[in-house]
Amino acid sequence: MSEKINASADAPLRNIYHFDEATHEIALSTHNLHVFYGDNEALTEGDLQFERYKITALIGASGSGKSTFLRSLNRMNDGIARVEGEIRYRDLDINSNQIDVYEMRRHIGMVFQRPNPFAKSIYDNITFALKQRGVRNKQRLDEIVETSLRQAAMWDQVKDELHQSALALSGGQQQRLCIARAIAMEPDILLLDEPASALDPVATSQIEDTLLQLKEKYTIIIVTHNMQQAARISDYTAFFHLGKVLEYDEARKIFTRPKVAITNDYISGNFG
């Protein structure tokens, strides 16, 4: 990785945006977050706030810690990495041992890089977790299936084949099913880990449109490798570099006038 710092010498090394909590509603925030794999520290000082009903993109080169950070937010790193520090959600520190992680993950859902529908029907993919949580009313389940598939912009395509295997769908449809499955649980926050990186450009742009509609109801945090994607859909963007957040700001500022030199290098394609 070459790091040519070509901006002026007075560029700051870090620039982290902090919201005025009087005017911005914060859905989630991290404080002094440190993540360790064994003895290796993969992430230091992740101090970020995420505004409600906005899309925040996490960008950075491979190995910069952005996925590690995202997976820590709903404790998907439990048993894989050691996460220290606070993750504040509704006055709770969800990184504490007292938290019921299974209940918490219903509020903070996640969609992964590769589509991972269950080997069940489309209908069962969406209703399965709900049924496990005691939603038994057939009519209610039907409603949720329709609403979440509509929100994921795939209702019209699959409404006649709800009871067919989800594995027969195309990759893009599978990924949207995974989004529908996540929002069927009615989470507050949706975490997406490079949701479009395994998809073709058409499917990618459909996912992006879906996300832009979803932000009316959900707070979205998305990891992406795709700079254009981050620029197109995110309201705020955080730039990760070597396990640190170097810059966090409104997306249009990051992509037009980054304050940190390394950010500028990264978004103009000089490394990564």
Next chain:
Amino acid sequence: MNAKTADKIATAVFYAIAGSVILILAFLLGYILISGFPKLTWQFLTTPAKAFTAGGGIGIQLFNSFYLLLLAMLISFPIALGAGIYLNEYAKQNWLTTIIRTAIEILSSLPSVVVGLFGFLLFVVHMKMGFSILSGALALTFFNLPLLTRSIEGSLAAIPNLQREAGLALGLSRWETVTHVILPAAVPSILTGVILSAGRVFGEAAALIYTSGQSAPALNFGDWNPFNISSPLNPMRPAETLAVHIWKINSEGIMPDASAVSAGSSAVLVLAVLLFNFLARWLGRRLYHRLTSATN
């Protein structure tokens, strides 16, 4: 010699090697089936064996084989399933699980005659079960458990981690994820493993000679009360299986048609094992299609 000729020669050699493997198999199978085929009548398959006169069948041995297989599977499958789930889904990589895995490895390479003698000492003699179906089923469990555990563990390991993450990310507990996501997805492959191991158990003789015994007392197929001694279901009766029968006829059979009975029994055994294998492939594929393809 240029690359093209070398490639042609190599291809020919590999074809020849593969062909000879198939030829040996075909010869073995053909020999057993052809020499046993004349014996394969309904009467042979259903009548009891005769010790001194010609014309005996293998009805009781055949029933014993299936009953023993069923009991052995009923005992070993739940244990193997539990062990497989533990090893693949719950166990951490540490010295304890390394020891367990090594133990399973060693157990699976244990000669079956050793398993049989161990079963004889423990179940037949020490626990006073005598030569019985139960002793045999327990010995077969010892014989079957390591392989079945490995096969189930392998089936679970073949389910991508993405599926586990999908379950957990929806707020499902690990137990819910294992029982409702991972296990159903692994069913075709687990089933294939179970049927294949059933074929092995079905053909096993050495582990049974000293545990379920070498005699096949007459059974009353009208009596299904498992507590009656002549009932086919009684697990405490001695029971010679088909494989043991073959071994016994060939070592001490004195009926005039011993070699014909032996050939017929071998053909039945081979056919049964073949059937298990085809059934495993067919069911596994069918279930897999059912779970993955679009058509209902």
